Structures are given as C-alpha cells and as structure tokens.
Amino acid sequence: DGGITQSPKYLFRKEGQNVTLSCEQNLNHDAMYWYRQDPGQGLRLIYYSQIVNDFQKGDIAEGYSVSREKKESFPLTVTSAQKNPTAFYLCASKPQGIGREKLFFGSGTQLSVL
Amino acid sequence: AQSVAQPEDQVNVAEGNPLTVKCTYSVSGNPYLFWYVQYPNRGLQFLLKYITGDNLVKGSYGFEAEFNKSQTSFHLKKPSALVSDSALYFCAVSDQTGANNLFFGTGTRLTVIP
Numbered sequence: 001d002g003g004i005t006q007s008p009k010y011l012f013r014k015e016g017q018n019v020t021l022s023c024e025q026n027l028n029h030d031a032m033y034w035y036r037q038d039p040g041q042g043l044r045l046i047y048y049s050q051i052v053n054d055f056q057k058g059d060i061a062e063g064y065s066v067s068r069e070k071k072e073s074f075p076l077t078v079t080s081a082q083k084n085p086t087a088f089y090l091c092a093s094k095p096q097g098i099g100r101e102k103l104f105f106g107s108g109t110q111l112s113v114l
Numbered sequence: 115a116q117s118v119a120q121p122e123d124q125v126n127v128a129e130g131n132p133l134t135v136k137c138t139y140s141v142s143g144n145p146y147l148f149w150y151v152q153y154p155n156r157g158l159q160f161l162l163k164y165i166t167g168d169n170l171v172k173g174s175y176g177f178e179a180e181f182n183k184s185q186t187s188f189h190l191k192k193p194s195a196l197v198s199d200s201a202l203y204f205c206a207v208s209d210q211t212g213a214n215n216l217f218f219g220t221g222t223r224l225t226v227i228p
Contacts, residue, residue, distance in 0.1 A: 004157075035218075040123070042204060042218040043158075090157055101146055101165065101208075103216070105157030 003027065006091050006106035013078065013085060014114050021076045021109045023091035030096040032074035033103070036060060037088040046089075049074055050096065078111060086113050116141040118207050118219035126225045127195045135190040135222045137205030147188040148206040148216070149179055158204060164188060175199070195226045 004025045013019045023032065031050045035043040045058030049068040063082025068074055074093075078085045091106040117140045127133045139145055146165055150158040162173025169181045179190045188205060205219040 006157075040220055042118075042220040044218075045216070092157075099165075101148070101163060102160045103150075103158070105150075105159070107157045108155065110155075 004091055004093055004104055004106035006089075006109050008109060009107070011109055011111045012114050013111060016080045018077055018079050019111070021078070021089055021091075021111070023074045023076065023106060024072055025074075025091075025093045025104075025106075026072060027093060027104060028071070028095075029093035029104070030071070031094050032068070033092040033094075034058075034064075034066065034074070034076045035090045035092065037090055037108075043090065046076065085111055087111060116145075116207055116209060116215070116217045118205050118217055120203075120205055120219035120222045122222050123220075124223050124225070126227060128227050129197055130194050133192050133195040133199070133224065133226070135203050135205075135224060137188045137190065137219060138186050139188060139205070139207040140186065141207050141209050143209050145188075146208045147179075147181060149173065149177070149188075149190050150204045150206065150218075152202040152204065152221075154201075161190070161203075195224075197226045197228050200224055200226045 007022045033048040034046040037043050044060050046064050047066045049055035065077045089109045092103040094103050119138045148163045149161040152158045161177050162171050164171045164181045172178045177192050202221045202223050204221050206216050208216045
C-alpha cells in the first residue's frame with residue numbers, strides 16, 4: 001500500500017529540547033516538503049527537497065533543520081531555537097515533471113510544548 | 115508576490131443544496147490553481163487543479179471549480195452537498211515554476227447540515 005507515513009502522530013517537547021519528526025514515502029517521489037499548519041493561517045512551507053542530499057529553505061525555516069540522505073526519508077528536526085513550535089506538521093511529496101503538480105500528504109504530527 | 119484569499123472562514127449549507135467555497139488569487143503570470151480537502155487530524159487530499167485549458171475543472175467526489183481570469187477567482191462548487199463533505203477546504207496557487215512555491219489560503223470550514 002503506497003503512501004506517506006508520518007510518525008509519531010503526537011509529540012511533546014520540553015523546553016530546550018530538540019525533537020525529530022519522521023516522514024517516509026514509498027511512492028518513489030523525488031520531491032518532499034514540510035509544512036506547518038496553525039489554526040487560521042493555512043499551511044506554510046518550512047523546507048523542501050527536490051533530490052537526495054539537497055534541500056532548500058521555505059518561508060519559515062528558522063528554528064528547523066532537515067536532512068535528505070535517502071530518497072524515501074525526509075526527517076524534520078524542531079530545534080530549541082524554535083520558540084513557538086506548537087503546531088500540526090505535514091509532510092508531502094510529489095514526482096518531478098510537467099503535469100505532476102499534485103502533492104501527496106501524510107497524516108501529520110501534532111507537536112505540543114510541555 | 116503570490117497570494118490566496120478565502121474570504122469565508124465558515125460555510126454552512128443544508129444537505130442536498132448546492133455549495134460554493136470561494137477563492138481569489140494573485141500571482142504573476144499564469145496561475146496554477148488547486149483545491150485540497152482536510153478531514154479532522156488528517157493530511158490534505160487533492161481535489162482538483164487548473165493548469166490550462168477549459169475553465170471548468172472537474173475533480174474528485176463530484177466537486178468542480180471554475181477558473182475566472184478576469185475576476186482572479188477559482189471557486190469550488192458542488193451541485194448537491196453531502197454530510198460527508200463537511201471538512202476544511204484549502205485553495206492554493208503557484209506560478210508556473212511549480213509546487214515548490216505553492217501558496218495556501220487560510221482555509222474554509224464547510225459544514226453540511228443534515
């Protein structure tokens with residue numbers, strides 16, 4: 001069954017702690033994305049990667065870091081520098097190429113601060 | 115800079131009645147336009163897209179949207195609403211460079227009343 005798997009579903013962070021959100025896809029998609037969703041603000045792009053070992057900052061990258069060591073995986077680390085991390089985090093992927101604009105989303109991770 | 119406006123935070127409609135969820139956009143050049151739907155605590159699901167061609171686009175679950183260039187609008191419509199259509203709907207736009215700079219609206223919550 002193909003798709004995008006995000007884990008954990010719920011995550012709690014203590015002050016000063018780094019936490020990592022997992023995103024794995026078995027769709028053989030080249031591009032992967034991380035979005036942050038806050039109530040009433042829509043989705044905002046944190047980071048994206050179009051190819052293994054390369055990634056680009058989105059609109060709100062400060063306080064976050066990513067890696068893309070494998071095509072299937074694009075983990076997001078929320079660092080202690082992110083002062084307001086409570087949000088719903090969504091991972092997405094898509095194939096590259098013309099006519100392939102549709103994004104496929106995971107089920108999300110809700111991050112809360114203790 | 116590109117932007118999307120969804121002027122209604124909440125839309126209520128009776129089951130069986132037609133529904134409209136409004137979206138207007140601003141982008142340089144020709145737009146790529148999308149509608150996504152989000153059910154509670156889930157990721158987004160693609161409904162439909164407009165890239166070029168016929169202004170009336172048909173998508174999943176009986177939804178359709180009409181691209182109106184003069185009014186810079188891309189309203190989502192369905193002839194007969196179902197209770198199961200109740201969800202959060204997002205309009206999104208990018209320019210021709212693709213989904214790496216996909217900009218989402220703030221979302222409209224649709225409630226279909228039995």
